[in-house]
Each structure stands twice: as C-alpha cells, then as structure tokens.
Amino acid sequence: MPKIWRFFDKADLFECYQCARCTGSCPAVIVSDKAIGPREMLVRCLDLGHKGVVEDEGLWYCTTCHVCEDRCPQKIPIGDLMVALRNAAARRDNVPANVVRALEMITKTGRAAITHQVNAMRAEYGLDPLVEPDLEEIDQIVERAGFKDVIRF
Numbered sequence: 001m002p003k004i005w006r007f008f009d010k011a012d013l014f015e016c017y018q019c020a021r022c023t024g025s026c027p028a029v030i031v032s033d034k035a036i037g038p039r040e041m042l043v044r045c046l047d048l049g050h051k052g053v054v055e056d057e058g059l060w061y062c063t064t065c066h067v068c069e070d071r072c073p074q075k076i077p078i079g080d081l082m083v084a085l086r087n088a089a090a091r092r093d094n095v096p097a098n099v100v101r102a103l104e105m106i107t108k109t110g111r112a113a114i115t116h117q118v119n120a121m122r123a124e125y126g127l128d129p130l131v132e133p134d135l136e137e138i139d140q141i142v143e144r145a146g147f148k149d150v151i152r153f
C-alpha cells in the first residue's frame, strides 16, 4: 500500500457525491485561482491517483483550516487528505521554494516571518511583547517528525 493511504482512508474518496459545499467554503480557492479546491482534489485522486496531484503547486495553497470537512455532508476528512498529499509531495522533493524558506525560518527562529518591529507595534496598542519561542522544543518536534530527512535547506 502506498504510504499516503496510511494517513487517509482511500475508501472515503468514494463517499463524495460532488455537491461542492467544501469548495464553496474554501478560503484558498477564494483568494487564489492557483489553489486546487477540495472537491477537485478528490476527483483528481479518483481519476489519476495521488501521483496525479503531488506535482501540482496548487496543493500547497491549502491552509489546513479544515472548514471543508466541517461543511461536508459526508464528513470526509479532506484536510487530512491534503496533509497526506503534501507529505507525499515532500518525499518527492516537490515543495515550493517559498514554503521551504518559511520552514527554514520556523526551524531556526521559531517564527514563519520576520518580527523585528512587531513588539514596538504591540506596545503602541498596550499589548505585551510576543512570547519568545522555545527553540529546543521546536528542534525536538522537527527531529521527531523526521522533517530534516525530507526537507533540505
């Protein structure tokens, strides 16, 4: 069995009856015409198998918000399918450069973006400074997830 179907039950693909409620609520589809919507992702997996989608950059526009499965009358865990497909894409070295850069930032600084001026802005609104990330804990998570075996900076 391909590794991907250990994370998502392939039988769930056949429960979809193409109502498109999931795609109608997907924020990735709303903001980008490059995103592959959840309904289309399911259809492509049925038509082409996961190999037919893991090379498409549109896979990486999903925010894993899981709204699609909240809206799905069949309760198909589409967010899990997206994660499983991205794991498969990463094992094939198919990770967009901007995603690799963000992952590198997280592993090295604990944050996905530069935050130099954030604390000054927070102070203007009377907010406490950001809590410093625990880099040791992040390192342990990265290690346990086997992250560095798959993503190369």
Ligand code: SF4
Residues within 6 Å of the ligand: 022, 025, 026, 027, 028, 029, 037, 038, 061, 062, 063, 064, 065, 066, 067, 068, 069, 078, 079, 082
């Ligand atoms: S989990 Fe991904 S596919 Fe589902 S609604 Fe959110 S962004 Fe769209």
Ligand code: SF4
Residues within 6 Å of the ligand: 015, 016, 017, 018, 019, 020, 021, 022, 023, 038, 039, 042, 071, 072, 073, 074, 075, 076, 078
């Ligand atoms: S909401 Fe569920 S049943 Fe409807 S198209 Fe999306 S996955 Fe299929």
